[in-house]
Amino acid sequence: MxxxxxxxxxxxxxxxxxxxxxxxxxxxxxxxxxxxxxxxxxxxxxxxxxxxxxGDRAVEIFYGNEGNAERYTNAISSTKQALGDQVEVYNMVVPSSVEFALPQKYQNMSKSQKPVIDKIYDNLDSKVKTVDAYKALEKHKNEYIYFNTDHHWTSLGAYYAYEQFAKEAGFQAKSLNEFKKYSKKDFLGTLYTQTQDTKLKENADVVDYYKIPVDYDVFRYEKGKEDTPVSSTLYADYVDGVNAYSLFLHGDFPMIKIQNNDSDNGKKLVVVKESYGNAFVPFLIPHYDEIYVVDSRYYNSSLKKLVNEQEVKEVLFINNIFAANTEKIVKTIEEIQ
Known part of the structure; x- marks a missing residue:
């Protein structure tokens, strides 16, 4: 402290x-x-x-915003309506660490997230398929699914959500032991940066990530150069320390395209995300020919145009509970329709 x-x-x-x-x-x-x-x-x-x-762990308090959550619900529903019945739309709202970390006597220090997520799901257009990441993460809440010093989930937490998405999307999830695990030690994230608490510094995180056992190519589209693909990699293996979470997808870009060279199943997916999606996307690669990863905060084009031009039949919205309750981020989802 x-x-x-x-x-x-x-x-x-x-x-x-x-x-x-x-x-x-x-x-x-x-x-x-x-x-x-x-x-x-x-x-x-x-x-x-x-x-x-x-003690040596930190969590971010969730206050919620009913109006913004309603706007988020409406944005997902209107996207589904705009894309029509030919495109399957999924929505996943991911709870944050505070939901599972607080002992019972401290529950009143943060608003419960489950009722907020349930309300979003209940009020979505009936044709939107919901992915219950909450149930998957709650089942594993005593495992290392969130960082101690950062507001993100770990790759293990993202894996459990991927399993849940696989059930909804109708494919068999890969077993975790099919991936080769690598690790980055001494990660001190955003919650340590904000508090500078010495106990957090003594409990630095380990960032695990998994190499995907297929041949694939990655192209990123950078801010201000959205029409120019840049050859990239899935992970920024060189990052370390305070920047370790940015090893997933090299951080946030308007769009990233991942092409699976080992697949010819005709399936394409657009993932609309904020930074929580970065640790989640790699697990999807074996199941699709192409994946387009759109960060709504930076994407300046039309989602419908992308879906139509690339003949995509599946769209997944994945946002953490804070993003789904934050006006600035919800507005970006509204604007890319």
């Missing part, structure tokens, strides 16, 4: 007579080196702005 946080904690305890709802002692669990471990019985849950630290 940094010095300012220590002072803030002591002051709060004195003022509240040690009865603050934000600062209570509770036994919680943490992930160290990808393994679940019990931490001290005296661990204190501390709130610092929009972040809660639980």
């Amino acid at each position: 940094n010095k300012n946080m220590i002072i803030s904690t002591i002051a709060t305890l004195l003022i509240a007579g040690c009865a603050s709802t934000d600062l209570e002692k509770e036994s919680v669990s943490s992930i160290k080196g990808g393994k679940q471990e019990e931490v001290s019985k005296n661990t204190i849950a501390e709130k610092s702005g929009s972040i809660i630290t639980l």
Whole structure:
């Protein structure tokens, strides 16, 4: 814990007579080196702005926004209506780590995400297929599916969501042991950057990623050069430390095209995503001839035009719960239709 946080904690305890709802002692669990471990019985849950630290792990508080969630629902529904019955549209809203990390006595520190996700799914156009990532992640909530020091999920969390998508899309998911795993150590992510908490620094993350066992080519379309494909790779193996999450797809670009040279099944997919999608997309490669990865925050063209020109029959929207409740991001989804 940094010095300012220590002072803030002591002051709060004195003022509240040690009865603050934000600062209570509770036994919680943490992930160290990808393994679940019990931490001290005296661990204190501390709130610092929009972040809660639980010992040597941090999570981001979810407040939600009903109006933005409704706009998100309407944007997905209107996209389905615009694309018509010939294109299957899927929607996946991914819960964040705070949903599963908080012990029971701290539940009131963050809004429950499941009712928000359920409402989005319930109000979608009936022809949109929903992917229940929540159920898949909840089942594995004690595994290393989210980072300790960053707001993203891990590749393992993305894998469990991929299994759920496979069920909805009608193909057999690959077993995790069919992929060769690589790792980057000493990753300190956004939550550490914001708090500078020394306990988080001592519990740095490991970024695992999996090499896909097919022959494929990757092309990215950069900002301001959306008409010019640049030969790329799936992973930026050279990144390290604080930039380690950007090894997935080399980060965020308006569009990335992945061509599977070992497949001839005629299947093409567009994935509309924010950064959570980066760790998810690689698992899809064995199942499609072509995948077009569109980041709605940077894409300046028409989704319908892309789908029609490339004769795509499947579109997947994958967004974390914060993105689906954030006006700025929801607006970008509305604008690419």
